[in-house]
Amino acid sequence: MTNLEDLRANGWQLTQAISPDELEAVLRAIGAQRYHNNHPFHERMRSGALSKGAMQAWALNRYLYQSRIPMKDAALMARMVDTDLRREWRHRIEDHDGVEGDDGGIERWLKLAEGLGLDRDYVIAESGALPATHFAVDAYIRYVSDQSLLAAIASSLTELFAPTIIADRVSNVLANYDYVSKNSLAYFDKRMTQAPRDSGFALQYCRDNAVECRDQQEVIDALLFKTGMLWAMLDALDYCYVSDVGAPPPGCFVPDPA
Amino acid sequence: MTNLEDLRANGWQLTQAISPDELEAVLRAIGAQRYHNNHPFHERMRSGALSKGAMQAWALNRYLYQSRIPMKDAALMARMVDTDLRREWRHRIEDHDGVEGDDGGIERWLKLAEGLGLDRDYVIAESGALPATHFAVDAYIRYVSDQSLLAAIASSLTELFAPTIIADRVSNVLANYDYVSKNSLAYFDKRMTQAPRDSGFALQYCRDNAVECRDQQEVIDALLFKTGMLWAMLDALDYCYVSDVGAPPPGCFVPDPA
Numbered sequence: 121m122t123n124l125e126d127l128r129a130n131g132w133q134l135t136q137a138i139s140p141d142e143l144e145a146v147l148r149a150i151g152a153q154r155y156h157n158n159h160p161f162h163e164r165m166r167s168g169a170l171s172k173g174a175m176q177a178w179a180l181n182r183y184l185y186q187s188r189i190p191m192k193d194a195a196l197m198a199r200m201v202d203t204d205l206r207r208e209w210r211h212r213i214e215d216h217d218g219v220e221g222d223d224g225g226i227e228r229w230l231k232l233a234e235g236l237g238l239d240r241d242y243v244i245a246e247s248g249a250l251p252a253t254h255f256a257v258d259a260y261i262r263y264v265s266d267q268s269l270l271a272a273i274a275s276s277l278t279e280l281f282a283p284t285i286i287a288d289r290v291s292n293v294l295a296n297y298d299y300v301s302k303n304s305l306a307y308f309d310k311r312m313t314q315a316p317r318d319s320g321f322a323l324q325y326c327r328d329n330a331v332e333c334r335d336q337q338e339v340i341d342a343l344l345f346k347t348g349m350l351w352a353m354l355d356a357l358d359y360c361y362v363s364d365v366g367a368p369p370p371g372c373f374v375p376d377p378a
Numbered sequence: 379m380t381n382l383e384d385l386r387a388n389g390w391q392l393t394q395a396i397s398p399d400e401l402e403a404v405l406r407a408i409g410a411q412r413y414h415n416n417h418p419f420h421e422r423m424r425s426g427a428l429s430k431g432a433m434q435a436w437a438l439n440r441y442l443y444q445s446r447i448p449m450k451d452a453a454l455m456a457r458m459v460d461t462d463l464r465r466e467w468r469h470r471i472e473d474h475d476g477v478e479g480d481d482g483g484i485e486r487w488l489k490l491a492e493g494l495g496l497d498r499d500y501v502i503a504e505s506g507a508l509p510a511t512h513f514a515v516d517a518y519i520r521y522v523s524d525q526s527l528l529a530a531i532a533s534s535l536t537e538l539f540a541p542t543i544i545a546d547r548v549s550n551v552l553a554n555y556d557y558v559s560k561n562s563l564a565y566f567d568k569r570m571t572q573a574p575r576d577s578g579f580a581l582q583y584c585r586d587n588a589v590e591c592r593d594q595q596e597v598i599d600a601l602l603f604k605t606g607m608l609w610a611m612l613d614a615l616d617y618c619y620v621s622d623v624g625a626p627p628p629g630c631f632v633p634d635p636a
Contacts, residue, residue, distance in 0.1 A: 190455070190464055197452035198519070203475050203484055206448055210475070213468065217461050226461055261456070 124149045132344060134337050140327040143336050147277060147323070147343055154347035155278060157285040161354040164362065166289060168296025172237070173375020175297065177361040179233040180373050181253040181353065183243050186229045188257045190216045196264045196272050208321060215314050225314075228307035235304025248373030252356035256349050263345060270335055274326050274342035278350060279319035283312055382407045390602060392595050398585040401594050405535060405581070405601055412605035413536060415543040419612040422620065424547060426554025430495070431633020433555065435619040437491040438631050439511040439611065441501050444487045446515045448474045454522045454530050466579060473572050483572075486565035493562025506631035510614035514607050521603060528593055532584050532600035536608060537577035541570055 124145065127134070132150060156162055164170050165178070190213045197213075200206045218224025233243045242248060264272035286308045293300050330336045359366035361375070368374050382403065385392070390408060414420060422428050423436070448471045455471075458464045476482025491501045500506060522530035544566045551558050588594045617624035619633070626632050 187459065187461075190461075191458065192456070194452045194455035194458075194464070197471070198449050198456055198523075200449065200452075201445065203445075203448075203482070206452070206471070207475050210468075210471065213455070213464070217464050217468070224461070265456075 128153065132340050134333050134340065137331065137333040137336060143330060143339065144323065144327060146340060147326075148280065150340065150343050150347065151278070151281040154344070154351065155281040155285070156347070156350040156354050157281065157288065159351055159354040159358075161358040161362065162285070162289070164358075166292035166296070168292070170297075170362070171375065172297075172299065174357070174361040175300075176233075176236050176238050176375055177368075177373055178357055179229075179236050180238060180243055181249050181357060183229055183233055184246055184249045184253050185257050185353065186216070186226050187246075188261060190226075192261050192264055195261055196269075199265070199269055199272065212318060215310070225307055225310060228310065232304050232307055235301060236299070247371070250356050250360060250372055251369060253353055256353050256356075260346070260349055263342075267342065268338055270326070270329055271338045271342040273322050274330075274339040275346045276322045277319060277326070277339075277343050278346050279315040280323065282315040282319070286311055286315075386411065390598050392591050392598065395589065395591040395594060401588060401597065402581065402585060404598060405584075406538065408598065408601050408605065409536070409539040412602070412609065413539040413543070414605070414608040414612055415539065415546065417609055417612040417616075419616040419620065420543070420547070422616075424550035424554070426550070428555075428620070429633065430555075430557065432615070432619040433558075434491075434494050434496050434633055435626075435631055436615055437487075437494050438496060438501055439507050439615060441487055441491055442504055442507045442511050443515050443611065444474070444484050445504075446519060448484075450519050450522055453519055454527075457523070457527050457530065470576060473568070483565055483568060486568065490562050490565055493559060494557070505629070508614050508618060508630055509627060511611055514611050514614075518604070518607055521600075525600065526596055528584070528587055529596045529600040531580050532588075532597040533604045534580045535577060535584070535597075535601050536604050537573040538581060540573040540577070544569055544573075 127146060128149065132146065138146070161170075161178075165175070170178075193209060193212045193216075197206050197209050200209065214224070216225040218227060230240055230243060234240055246254075260275070263275055267275075290305050290308050293305070294302060326339045330339045360368045360372070385404060386407065390404065396404070419428075419436075423433070428436075451467060451470045451474075455464050455467050458467065472482070474483040476485060488498055488501060492498055504512075518533070521533055525533075548563050548566050551563070552560060584597045588597045618626045618630070
């Protein structure tokens with residue numbers, strides 16, 4: 121059995137092929153180490169320490185990420201020759217863009233942003249988002265276009281860890297910010313069922329298709345890339361909207377004075 | 379009013395912006411000149427002159443095109459920031475990949491290939507398709523990824539001319555090839571309603587969004603690219619499976635001796 125401590129110390133670099141169960145254990149250990157629920161910005165959010173301006177900056181920048189998810193999934197589908205795989209993946213786009221009778225996750229995120237007092241059109245215009253956010257989400261779309269299909273699919277595996285952060289975030293945000301309503305957090309309710317279904321499929325795909333050491337390393341590297349990308353988004357927010365040393369770059373969203 | 383004859387003689391190069399109605403007239407004139415219903419291979423098909431082997435080669439190679447259409451549409455959706463535009467475009471993928479209760483166009487094309495006596499798995503494996511077909515369909519996917527979104531959308535405008543060729547092809551093929559059944563041509567029945575809906579949307583999009591001369595030229599060039607790409611596929615088939623001078627390249631589908 122692979123020693124997870126050794127692997128972690130080694131920057132998650134495999135030296136030989138491991139079993140599917142071991143691979144899953146490695147992926148979950150990476151999540152425990154690097155998923156953005158460990159970021160100080162998330163800790164500040166859940167404990168009630170963020171200003172309303174910082175909460176708005178988070179919703180505004182995260183909108184950019186949300187809005188690019190269906191484009192990312194379309195870029196992935198553009199590489200899938202297998203019809204059944206495309207049909208399975210298609211519901212991710214439906215979840216975000218909506219279907220008959222459901223406006224979809226992007227619309228729910230806009231409701232969240234509006235609930236925090238942001239102007240809907242300003243959010244959609246994207247002009248107030250940080251350049252760092254643009255670079256991060258653009259890198260994600262490029263990643264799923266340029267890397268192997270296996271790596272592209274594996275980069276979605278952060279969804280494995282989403283339910284934990286969501287449950288924690290929703291309860292604490294509702295308890296600690298009196299201007300946030302349960303209704304405006306409807307986005308997260310849906311993700312509690314969507315994320316496990318999606319990540320379950322992607323995990324099984326990686327277990328089935330990453331058998332050689334090289335392929336397993338691709339899966340691991342994809343998760344490292346993705347956790348790093350989510351982390352970088354919170355770094356930028358924390359620097360520009362929370363810390364005393366940073367400030368919003370010219371042209372980016374500036375909160376109203378408290 | 380633009381003189382269509384002059385434009386045609388000039389290789390469809392605009393010298394100034396034209397009205398939406400004029401643009402549509404130009405697009406339809408390009409279709410009349412260059413759509414692949416004008417290709418000798420199509421004329422041979424409709425008149426009953428093709429061997430069964432040539433019909434099989436057509437179905438086999440065209441499968442590659444069919445199988446790449448949802449990938450092409452996903453590549454296009456990967457570039458659409460607008461949720462409503464993605465939702466509109468999404469049904470093209472559903473038409474080909476299928477939805478609950480409908481197997482989709484790719485499956486119907488496989489039925490057509492099987493109806494012509496081809497082995498389903500051999501068709502799906504793509505190993506028998508001509509390199510020229512691979513190059514053409516790959517160029518199409520690259521086109522919608524690399525050109526402007528307007529040009530990418532405009533490249534779908536060949537659907538404007540599909541109903542004519544389909545109606546003509548179905549009736550004549552049924553009349554002239556006794557081994558082809560109405561049932562095996564079910565693919566085309568669906569396209570008779572799907573193509574006009576899709577091309578209607580794309581045409582309106584181009585009318586609305588191509589106002590400057592430069593944008594209108596992009597739309598025109600996209601249709602020239604696409605008609606050229608469809609034409610090239612039939613050139614390759616005609617050379618390798620019909621003409622006396624050509625033959626299937628090594629490794630490609632070889633019909634059974636008649």
